[in-house]
Amino acid sequence: MLSHKAKYALKALLYLAQQDENHISRTIEIAEGANIPKKFLEQILLDLKRGRFVSSKQGKFGGYYLIRSKNDITLAEIHRLFDGAIALLPCASLNFYEPCSDCKTEEECSLRHGLMIIRDETLKAMQGITIASLVKK
Numbered sequence: 001m002l003s004h005k006a007k008y009a010l011k012a013l014l015y016l017a018q019q020d021e022n023h024i025s026r027t028i029e030i031a032e033g034a035n036i037p038k039k040f041l042e043q044i045l046l047d048l049k050r051g052r053f054v055s056s057k058q059g060k061f062g063g064y065y066l067i068r069s070k071n072d073i074t075l076a077e078i079h080r081l082f083d084g085a086i087a088l089l090p091c092a093s094l095n096f097y098e099p100c101s102d103c104k105t106e107e108e109c110s111l112r113h114g115l116m117i118i119r120d121e122t123l124k125a126m127q128g129i130t131i132a133s134l135v136k137k
Contacts, residue, residue, distance in 0.1 A: 006082035008036045009044050010134075013078070016054065017070035017131045024063040044082075051081045070135065076126035086126065087119040094119070 002010075015034040019025055027045065031038040045064055048054045055067045066073075079086060080095065090098035091106060092115040103109045 002079065003083050005040065005044060005047075006079055008034075008040055009048060009078055009082055010075070010131075011036055012041060012044060012048070012064075013053065013066070013070075013073060013131050014134055016064065016066050017135050019065075022065075024057050024061065024065050026063040030064065047081065051077075053077075070132040071130055073131045074127050075129040076123060079126060086123050088115050092116045092119050094123075 011034040012030050015030050016025060025033075027041060028038060030036065030045075031041045036044075045054060045056070049056060049064075053066065053068055053073055054064045056062065056064050076086065085093040085096035087093035087096070089100065089112070090096055091100045091103070091109070091112050099106065100109070100112070103112070106112055
């Protein structure tokens, strides 16, 4: 399941993606427009900024805006940024791999092989969903 943080990040990105290209959105505007608690939103926007999905402008007319195309930001990227691995176990993960301590060998582990299939299909689906494709729905 997506964490609240990942869900709110996606909602913030969707809000920003629906604005005019040169529009800079204030935090309160995003919070109200996307129905996100402001106290969570500020940290989420900082995480999205560190992840190089958004940038900010300071000052009276400051706020946040997308710096990557909404066509290129995928659900998989946001999930990994906020929730970590897509795989259900670390031994089946591409980016967060850790061997299991209770398996004799990974090659003989039926569970790992099954979970790798689930990971691959989930990853494929999540990489195919962009912020732009969600805006169109």
